[in-house]
Amino acid sequence: MSVPPNGRSPVLPVGRAVTVDVAASSANLGPGFDAFGLALDWRDEMTLTVADESSFDLTGVGADTVPRNDDHLVVRAARTTLAALGAEVPGLALRAHNTIPHGSGLGSSAAAIVAGAAAAWGLARPGEDPDPEWLLQQTFAYEGHGDNLAASIRGGAVLAWNGEGPRSAALEVHPEVAAVAYTTELSVATKSARGALPGTVPHGDATMNLGRAALLVHALARRPDLLLDATHDVLHQPYRAEMMPDSWNLVQELRTRGLAAFISGAGPTVVALGERDALVDAPEAAGFTRHALEIAGEARVVSA
Numbered sequence: 079m080s081v082p083p084n085g086r087s088p089v090l091p092v093g094r095a096v097t098v099d100v101a102a103s104s105a106n107l108g109p110g111f112d113a114f115g116l117a118l119d120w121r122d123e124m125t126l127t128v129a130d131e132s133s134f135d136l137t138g139v140g141a142d143t144v145p146r147n148d149d150h151l152v153v154r155a156a157r158t159t160l161a162a163l164g165a166e167v168p169g170l171a172l173r174a175h176n177t178i179p180h181g182s183g184l185g186s187s188a189a190a191i192v193a194g195a196a197a198a199w200g201l202a203r204p205g206e207d208p209d210p211e212w213l214l215q216q217t218f219a220y221e222g223h224g225d226n227l228a229a230s231i232r233g234g235a236v237l238a239w240n241g242e243g244p245r246s247a248a249l250e251v252h253p254e255v256a257a258v259a260y261t262t263e264l265s266v267a268t269k270s271a272r273g274a275l276p277g278t279v280p281h282g283d284a285t286m287n288l289g290r291a292a293l294l295v296h297a298l299a300r301r302p303d304l305l306l307d308a309t310h311d312v313l314h315q316p317y318r319a320e321m322m323p324d325s326w327n328l329v330q331e332l333r334t335r336g337l338a339a340f341i342s343g344a345g346p347t348v349v350a351l352g353e354r355d356a357l358v359d360a361p362e363a364a365g366f367t368r369h370a371l372e373i374a375g376e377a378r379v380v381s382a
């Protein structure tokens with residue numbers, strides 16, 4: 079994980095600011111548990127300014143619930159990343175407008191962590207493009223979900239894996255592929271959804287998911303018509319179904335109609351992928367709000 083030093087003074091000037099916007103992400107995409115991630119064009123935007131004292135100006139999702147102190151996820155990630163880059167600040171003023179729902183399976187925590195780390199990079203290395211693999215390694219300590227983190231960092235579709243550390247690679251996505259997300263008021267903490275998973279799985283189930291995950295790489299890039307088969311999963315969604323029965327029923331209903339639907343991340347949002355024209359027929363669902371979404375690009379960092 080080598081990026082520092084850049085030879086400049088470690089103390090950043092008060093008033094230096096960056097604006098970042100970071101996309102939501104859908105992890106797993108059916109069979110690729112903890113491996114596949116897809117950035118969806120639903121963004122949180124924030125400005126981080128070097129200041130004499132810390133302050134918080136928060137609007138949108140979570141404004142009344144997230145901490146307004148150094149425990150705030152964006153600020154924590156920013157501070158750790160600044161330290162890793164050898165930069166020092168007296169305080170940080172955060173202005174954020176959040177739209178990504180929390181605890182919905184759309185990677186809000188990963189987006190917040192990536193936003194903090196990317197903003198820190200922008201403050202410490204103005205004008206330099208962030209190194210995506212360094213950012214992944216830096217943010218992985220906060221949330222061990224490389225699938226969400228890499229998608230928010232790189233944009234598009236990604237594969238994440240662990241070697242000697244967290245790694246990721248960008249995947250090709252067919253230009254006609256888009257998504258529909260069905261959100262619900264229910265909130266499920268990722269930690270509890272992970273607790274619902276068994277310690278071991280049958281060999282046949284593992285074999286099934288392996289084949290479908292491999293097919294998914296091809297279906298995403300070249301054959302969107304194969305996405306329904308390619309998003310079939312038996313390794314995690316059935317075990318989590320009890321925690322989100324309405325979402326699981328919706329997945330079945332959409333799949334019966336031929337739509338490549340799955341639980342997004344740890345749920346309870348449901349996402350269906352497909353060719354843009356085919357998704358126009360994705361039905362409304364009682365108890366859910368339907369959102370047509372494009373695949374998003376990388377985390378953007380702009381000096382303010």
Ligand SMILES: Nc1ncnc2c1ncn2[C@@H]1O[C@H](COP(=O)(O)OP(=O)(O)O)[C@@H](O)[C@H]1O
Pocket residue numbers: 122140144150151152176179180181182183184185186187188190266267268269343344
């Ligand atoms: N923009 C944000 N700013 C501060 N904290 C955030 C932000 N987004 C998410 N979080 C924190 O992450 C939590 C949700 O994380 P998690 O349960 O992993 O669900 P998700 O699937 O949305 O990532 C929120 O309750 C909040 O504490």
Ligand SMILES: N[C@@H](CCOP(=O)(O)O)C(=O)O
Pocket residue numbers: 103105106111112113182183184185186223225226268271272342343344345
């Ligand atoms: N692979 C993880 C992804 C969690 O995603 P989130 O958006 O629900 O935080 C899992 O399925 O647990």
